[in-house]
Amino acid sequence: MSARNILLLSSSRLHGYGYLEHARAQLEDLFKSKNVKTVLFVPYAGRNHDKYTETVRSALQPWGYAVEGLHNKVDKAQALRDAQAIFVGGGNTFVLLRTLYELNLVEPIRELVLERGLPYVGSSAGTNVATRSIHTTNDMPVAYPPSFEALALVPFNINPHYLETDANTNHKGETRDERIEEFVAYHKRPVLGLRESNFLRIQGDRATLLGTRAAKLFKADGAAEEYAPQADLSFLLQQ
DSSP states (O other): OOOOEEEEESOSOOTTSOTTGGGHHHHHHHHHHTTOOEEEEEOTTSSOHHHHHHHHHHHHGGGTOEEEEGGGOSSHHHHHHHOSOEEEOOSOHHHHHHHHHHTTOHHHHHHHHHHHOOOEEEETHHHHTTSSBSTTOOSOOOSOOSOSBOOOSSSSEEETTOOOOOTTOOOOSOOHHHHHHHHHHHHOOOEEEOOTTOEEEEETTEEEEESSSOEEEEOTTSOEEEEOTTOBOGGGGGO
């Protein structure tokens, strides 16, 4: 059985809420499972690492959690080994993954999360890199990582911020669905479209959809299906 203890957010911001506020219950549930008091933040998807870390600290500190920035650690691999939990924030997925490769952190994170049960929180870009690859990110490729293959904490892909096409739109360009369907056609791999307010909670070999909206699964055979909150998506871990 896998030691995974993961929370993947579509977004760290939701209309009507402060930063991470909509995910407070899910975050506290994850942290409580391992008696987490200090969170190691991975800010590499953003441009100003100090400012980004302070944003996360301002959100989590009032809830009783200290926040440290991985970018401030001299020995980053050791900092990960010493961490109680890690939070990989959103921003640009290509920059984030390139930096993880440059710092030789891909394998250490994978081992710590999959084999030792280090709690992992990902949001947006942090969710993208938790999957098999970053092919289904919405971000511009402003940087060139050595590979699109990511942490592979889960054996499928996710599209955070998933938004279906408005039936009344006059836009005639490619839709989000068409882009995801194109990926599926080439790679024969499922993609979970996480709408805003969605979370995916993974405990060992069990995956549960959380939040207030349905998520759309684009299946490897080209079909698609909607899943309501609280749906058991554990079958996705068997890819």
